[in-house]
Amino acid sequence: MAKKRIVTAEVNGKTEEFLCQPRQTLSEVLRDVLNLTGTKEGCNNGNCGACTVIMDGMPVNSCLVLAVEADGSKIETIEGLAEGETLHPIQTSFLENAGLQCGICTPGLIMSVKTLLDSNPDPSEEEIRFYLAGNLCRCTGYDKVVRAVQDAASKCQSGS
């Protein structure tokens, strides 16, 4: 067995130091070592986007990142979005617009939406659909997700 490595990363604003094997993915370590089970595992091969987290400002599939690669990086997961009991506007919009049913895709979708709105605060419907092409949802049919994103965009812009 390869020796375990010590990895230090900023996770949701907090410096975390953890031990992992080189073969462990970031999604595995987030869920099993750091107990951040909000990040979901769907396909485990890069297709579904359920494991999406933000790494140094970019959305990534955490099932396709080795945890050792995260050393020195800044990771944001769904657990870091709400402030205490106050949900992030994107989370509120998903709730209010029924942008989820079973919810397995939701943490990944919301992290993708976060980077979308950070880089493009007022996206068109087409831009939303293309940007979210790597986040699969078996339940909603996507229309309600798109409406939730449009609502989140206006909420974020008006600062509410």
Added chain:
Amino acid sequence: MKDFEYEQPQSLAEAVQLVQEHQGAARLLAGGTDLIDQVRMGRYQPDYVIDIKKIPELNVLEHSSEGLRIGAAVPCYKIYGDKEIVKQYSALTDSCTIIGGTQIQSRASVGGNLCNSGPAGDSIPSLIALDATCVIAGSQGERTVPVADFCTGPGKNVLKPGELLVELRFPARPAHSSSHFRRFIPRNEMDIAVVSVGASVVLDDKGETIVSARIALGAVGPKVINAVEAADALAGQPVNEDSIQKAAEIAISLATPITDMRGTKEYRLHLTGVLTKRVLLKAIERAKA
């Protein structure tokens, strides 16, 4: 996933030494969007995974009057995020914007796409159309190989054990030229090409005659096909339907597709003609703009 050791060389010399040392037992890791699943599924069983993302030479992204240089580990989003590259090397940025979805583009490199050497690798037709050259490092120093000669079959290329791809170099774009890449898939995004075409054209200053062209065909052979005869047939021809039709017919004659779950041989041949025409028309439209 199989157990392996992880190395993260900080310099090219260190990386070359590591690949030499672990020849055969090592796999290079750029964005990992191909490799990690390949290791998980057992297609590759490396004892060492060598992460090349920290090597400065593999992160170069530079354009000048000499041309364009892209380090082998530069991810797609950085390439299409550069307005000058979008303008000058449009086919390449067309490719980078459709490799996977947003999350994949945050990590996936063009170097990794090329080294994976899939017949449907979406950057490869564009690299050939734009006449890119590979800079390869090994224990004997550096050598260069045109991208058109890099892949040798599905998943196979000219890299010898102990070598790695350092960067891709592109000649400067002539005046009145442009390029385009397009693939056919049954949905709008996130799928593997049934057929893909990349092309580049140089027009005369009136925009009436095609001075030269390059055309490459993806997913219609064991590797991406450099359709030299189709491109050469365009040289000196007027910009019109007839010239483009002829080039498309030659492209079809060069394609050697198979029938698989993505499409039949006949369907792929038909698509080769349709896409060659559309891609040439778009490249010409861009060259005139």
